[in-house]
Amino acid sequence: MEYYKLVVLALSFASIVSCTTSSHHGGPQIQWGACDPSVVNDTSLSCGFLEVPLDYQDPSVGKARLALIKANATGERRGSVFFNPGGPGGSGLAAVNEDKDLLLGLSGGVYDVISWDPRGVGNLTVPGEVFCFDDFAEYTTFFNGTIELTGIEETGNFTNPADIKALLVQAPTMQKKYEQLGQKCLQSPSGKFLKYIGTAAVVRDMVSIANALDGPGTPINYIGTSYGTLIGSWFVNMFPERVGRVVIDGVIDPLVFATQEPALSFRSQLISADTIYKALITGCALSGPSGCAAASEGDGPLDIDAKVQALLKIAYDATKLNASVPITSGNIRVELFSEMYTPADWSNLVNEEYPQIVQIVNGEAPGNATLRKRSKRLIGRNPLVKRGSQPNDSPSFTSTAIYCADSVDLRGTTMEQVFKGIISTAQNVTHLFGSSWPATFYRCSFWPVRSVERYQGPFNKTLANKILIASNLLDPITPLPGAETVARLLGKDAVLVRQNGFGHTTVSEPSTCLNEIAVTYFTNGTLPANNTLCEVDADFEVFSGVNTADILAHLPSTDV
Template identity: 25%
Template sequence: MHTRSTCRRTRRSRTGLALFAAALLATACSSTDASTSARSASGASLAALPQATPAELAPYYGQKLSWRDCGVPGFQCATMKAPLDYAHPAEGDVRLAVARKKATGPGQRLGSLLVNPGGPGGSAVGYLQQYAGIGYPEEVRARYDMVAVDPRGVARSEPVECLDGPKMDAYTRTDTTPDDEKETEQLVGAYKTFAEGCSTDAPELLRHVSTAESARDMDLLRGVLGDEKLTYVGASYGTFLGATYAGLFPDRVGRLVLDGAMDPSLPARQLNMEQTAGFETAFQSFAKDCVRQSGCPLGGKGTAPDQVGKNLKAFFGKLDAHPIRTAGTDGRELTESLATTGVIAAMYDEGAWPQLREALTAATKKNDAAGLLALSDSYYERDPDGTYSNLMSANAAVNCLDLPAAFTSPDEVRAALPDFEKASPVFGEGLAWASLNCAYWPVQPSGEPHRIAAEGSAPIVVVGTTRDPATPYRWAEALAAQLSAGRLLTYDGDGHTAYGRGSTCVDSAIDAYLLRGTAPANGKRCS
């Protein structure tokens, strides 16, 4: 997506329009521990860690969690210690928030099922308490302890906090389609201010929030919980986290589901470009649906999708010159950047399309910005009181550590604009400029593109949706092909991710795998 957190990856929502939406992707395994991965060159394969647990980590694997009431009925919470730096575990700890809901029965307990909704920056604990622990199939919840850990730097696990609410408001409305040098300087200044805020808040932690380190934290939790192997369902960025785990610990892979998969072998610029095209694909589907409805604000029946896109782009242009101020929104203005965020947020779930039509109708016909601001706020996790979760801060912290920046200067962005605008005439310009954020990050990246084979692992189910806006279907194909035991499960449909989104075919295949260990045949297709 085009947000100022740049390279933001996605996470899905199971709660309607509480859209834990996404932005531009930047992914790679990273760690300051040279033993963690083989990172000699682009396209290198992630190397497994030694099977024996190092002696210096034994105290961490041997710790006992002290479970307590979470304040949410049926859930327990605990704090787990992990080394801040796995290469030097004696130099300090990071404290990670863990939650669980114990297996309800009947039936024999199968162990722990760890869940992660993506992001990076999404709260796995919040996701467990709000959806997975009550919304996963009853038979799955009966047989598994449902478990989540907020990754380091996220939500309840020593969160990175870059800007306060008012400064985040200013940041999110910064123009990401600069028309001249002055506006370019303002955008660069916003990126620098954001990065400086993160560095001031957590200078040491910023060096140790990589995906590889979070994957090692997951293995630590597996050991502490007493499970021989990891059973895991990860969505969106959670697929990269799960695949990294499989690459590092192939012998400890139990039943892994990677839904809305990412391709770890791609550099940031290519990831961003392909996701830009993914949003265009999703928008074309929305446009076709919109003009079939009465009162589509972007064109009447029979209007071509390309023209719908031009009409939306023209609306964005008007907002660039004259933002809309709406009563009842605390005097906030709907800028071009916030409106674009609102539209892209609705691309994650086709169930949000009616709300988007209503919001666009109100904005274009009545100068009422409330609907698009609500969609944008859901994306940024902005509360009505003007406070934000740390999603955007953690998102940038992980992304900018995991991969070298897509662009290092405004000139590089300008040179790439034609390609981005070809990928998406509607969103390409803003998405290209959003990719500049990591150029000003205070910590050097420790990861790079790589393949993940996870040689010797048990079957891993990789799920791809054909018109997924945020994790294009080709990425699922690529990851399934990289994994030595990958099984590709395809959902022919719209929206981001597939499990639990209405396809009985997808759900029954994944449930059978989780409950009986029966992986679907590679190449199975559902609709």
């Protein structure tokens, strides 16, 4: 599932229908009604609310309100399956509206698919979206003249001493800005809720919804992608006795997250990113000029890479001469990185966007609104950074609020240490994407709030039922070792299935093999052998005439 650009959500309950959740088990009820068609355009979906404690340890603090969505089972209903699309900060309402058929299909059609906007997401759940600035203008004024707006400028693999010096000299300024940002967020209307936003609360909220829908003590079924896998890892270990059928796909390593600062451990999440870029330029070369506008006749992958590097260098040089260029090399890197998530978009990238970027960088076209708008959408679905939008276009800090509230305690890390880590990542882990900035993760070393509850282990509990862990062999942001770690920790209670493809989560490329494994698991509980390898469907073309197997067979071993 893609990473959903936050939509401003509004639900209408003018026509509440009489399908109230059964109350044989007592406790709060959910009234299901029509969703607002401007938000959820699929009229088969139902929406509702559930009140839960803001703080499960101290109910006197008050209530939170969760906005829920439901897709009815297509077959004989056996219960509910819960879904979180990741982010953190992805809207469950938008996700089910967009991917209802996929979710019902993967779960065999025998469960109602339930999702919700977690705390800090949207404007229906309370606490809602986290805004720290009144509008976009205030945000840009606050960060004016910093890398927050331009990205980091560097060439090659960040070995130029002048580039290194230029970044390090900004460290005190950016540290002060991030410390001030934290205080601004605390003083905003969202501030009083920040300590009640986080993954442990989301897990407890899911259990509350399950109790209301299916009854206390019932098995809880769950699908989580990307950040949703952290929810999954925490859930199965916080409530091992409630584990029903659980699938996590695109796995964040919960041990690393529980013990290391995200700003310093983020490099471990980028180990496959350059290989996936090689897959893109390899596919482009195989397709040739007819299928890839970035290719000339006879080009190999290295020829196409040379064009990309030249483009970055032109943008870099232009930015050095004039800080107000329409698109910087830093912007291009972030845009390119977000494209590593979704191979289905690669053809559009090289044929539609790449020529536009070339024109803009060469001064042959203005920084046109269409491209900038699309860039904002791409960045919006990218868990590196979340640019949510309100009518005044104030950036959302929900991703930061969730991820940082869950992180380890502050350890006195300086921005200089963070920057040195970024330089090292660009030199040693991913030449192309190591310097991507801004990113949610880098704020956590300076974020002033931690959640009232964090789960930090153990991650090897004995579960009531076996779970399914899925991962692409090559994932740009949640690489295979995260899935392998969770599978190893859970031992006999987990089965790992790998997909021989690239992109963020296995759903980024279609695989009948993996779909059948999911359906069989959800419908009768059986799982394949551990470490099963599924192939991507051969009829899925990444570029015209070129499929995933073609690209994997031709990946260059030469360092790009």
